[in-house]
Amino acid sequence: MTPADVDFLELAAPGVCGLTPYQPGKPVAELERELGVRNAVKLASNENPWGPGPQALDAAQSVMRQIARYPEGSGYQLVERLAARHDVAPGCITLGNGSNDVLDMIARVFLTPQHEAVFSRYAFAVYPISVQAVGASAREAPAHDGSRGPAWGHDLDAMAALVGRDTRVVFIANPNNPTGTWLHADELEAFLERMPPHVMVVVDEAYFEYVEDERYPDTSRWLARYPRLIVTRTFSKAYGLAGLRVGYALSHPQVAGLLNRVRQPFNVNLVAQAAAVAALEDTQFLADCVRYNRAGMQQLVSGFGRMNLPYIESVGNFVAVDVGRAASEVYQGLLRQGVIVRPVANYGMPRHLRVTIGRPEENERFLSALHAVLT
Numbered sequence: 124m125t126p127a128d129v130d131f132l133e134l135a136a137p138g139v140c141g142l143t144p145y146q147p148g149k150p151v152a153e154l155e156r157e158l159g160v161r162n163a164v165k166l167a168s169n170e171n172p173w174g175p176g177p178q179a180l181d182a183a184q185s186v187m188r189q190i191a192r193y194p195e196g197s198g199y200q201l202v203e204r205l206a207a208r209h210d211v212a213p214g215c216i217t218l219g220n221g222s223n224d225v226l227d228m229i230a231r232v233f234l235t236p237q238h239e240a241v242f243s244r245y246a247f248a249v250y251p252i253s254v255q256a257v258g259a260s261a262r263e264a265p266a267h268d269g270s271r272g273p274a275w276g277h278d279l280d281a282m283a284a285l286v287g288r289d290t291r292v293v294f295i296a297n298p299n300n301p302t303g304t305w306l307h308a309d310e311l312e313a314f315l316e317r318m319p320p321h322v323m324v325v326v327d328e329a330y331f332e333y334v335e336d337e338r339y340p341d342t343s344r345w346l347a348r349y350p351r352l353i354v355t356r357t358f359s360k361a362y363g364l365a366g367l368r369v370g371y372a373l374s375h376p377q378v379a380g381l382l383n384r385v386r387q388p389f390n391v392n393l394v395a396q397a398a399a400v401a402a403l404e405d406t407q408f409l410a411d412c413v414r415y416n417r418a419g420m421q422q423l424v425s426g427f428g429r430m431n432l433p434y435i436e437s438v439g440n441f442v443a444v445d446v447g448r449a450a451s452e453v454y455q456g457l458l459r460q461g462v463i464v465r466p467v468a469n470y471g472m473p474r475h476l477r478v479t480i481g482r483p484e485e486n487e488r489f490l491s492a493l494h495a496v497l498t
């Protein structure tokens with residue numbers, strides 16, 4: 124047998140064969156290499172344009188001399204700080220290499236090829252990947268069409284209707300990426316009340332810190348009431364540490380115990396642990412970022428208004444705009460101008476582009492490039 128005779132697809136797990144890899148935003152260096160543009164701007168991965176905060180940066184630098192050693196596998200200090208922050212026992216926390224890692228652990232712990240996971244259309248793309256990778260079935264509920272709830276947003280009634288005997292996990296992104304839509308406390312609570320006892324409900328709150336509406340719930344407060352609730356959070360967004368990869372889950376301690384069984388040892392590295400501990404203390408940086416984000420959102424949506432472009436109302440650090448034609452072409456046109464945003468055709472949104480809120484000058488550069496491409 125020659126190497127050419129091997130069909131590795133036949134050897135791979137069936138769930139993996141059908142997977143399409145997650146498509147990340149295009150890196151600046153890649154665009155600069157490919158198109159020869161200079162000073163490219165990346166508004167494509169919902170990163171914090173102001174990060175990292177000064178305290179997190181100091182903390183990361185101060186531990187660099189220790190990186191020949193493994194970190195503390197339990198992430199003791201970070202876990203203690205998070206427990207204090209959320210007023211839960213340390214045993215309720217599971218650390219992840221980004222919150223994606225935690226979402227993946229949840230799928231590995233609770234799903235098998237005999238089980239199903241429910242999520243909404245337009246929901247964050249990692250859910251179907253994690254579900255399929257373990258060979259479980261994904262059931263996708265239609266999103267709101269605008270008549271009974273915000274268009275593109277999760278329709279919790281439609282999701283509940285798909286929950287059956289074999290459902291083990293429901294994924295809810297609040298707010299959701301790429302739509303920026305969100306759920307109020309009362310509707311989410313009513314949904315949790317309706318869930319049968321064999322269903323774990325994951326509420327993914329990657330953009331939690333950005334949401335300022337008082338009807339938006341802090342579901343970490345609900346853990347005692349809903350033992351099958353798992354809340355995920357991240358340091359990648361408002362805390363400005365996307366490159367270090369730190370996220371975590373809050374759950375019933377027994378659930379955390381199960382997640383920790385599949386967690387890789389040392390999944391959060393030494394530098395990341397130190398930076399995350401410091402980032403939690405830097406409340407000024409966080410408050411500033413939330414304020415800048417609000418202003419940046421206003422800057423972008425005002426620009427969309429001037430160009431008569433509809434957009435999906437968002438509470439995150441990004442917004443999806445309807446460019447009124449094949450967004451892939453507009454995306455390419457923006458790339459030639461050195462502006463990277465995210466096309467979302469893979470989400471079934473071929474006319475939308477998702478734009479991360481940048482610094483004021485980056486937002487301006489995007490708006491004028493968009494105007495140039497569209498006219």
Ligand SMILES: Cc1ncc(COP(=O)(O)O)c(C=O)c1O
Pocket residue numbers: 168169220221222223224247296298299300327329356357358359365368369370
């Ligand atoms: C809704 C949502 N959940 C989770 C994540 C994962 O982020 P991380 O793995 O960096 O924590 C993202 C990142 O874009 C997201 O948009």
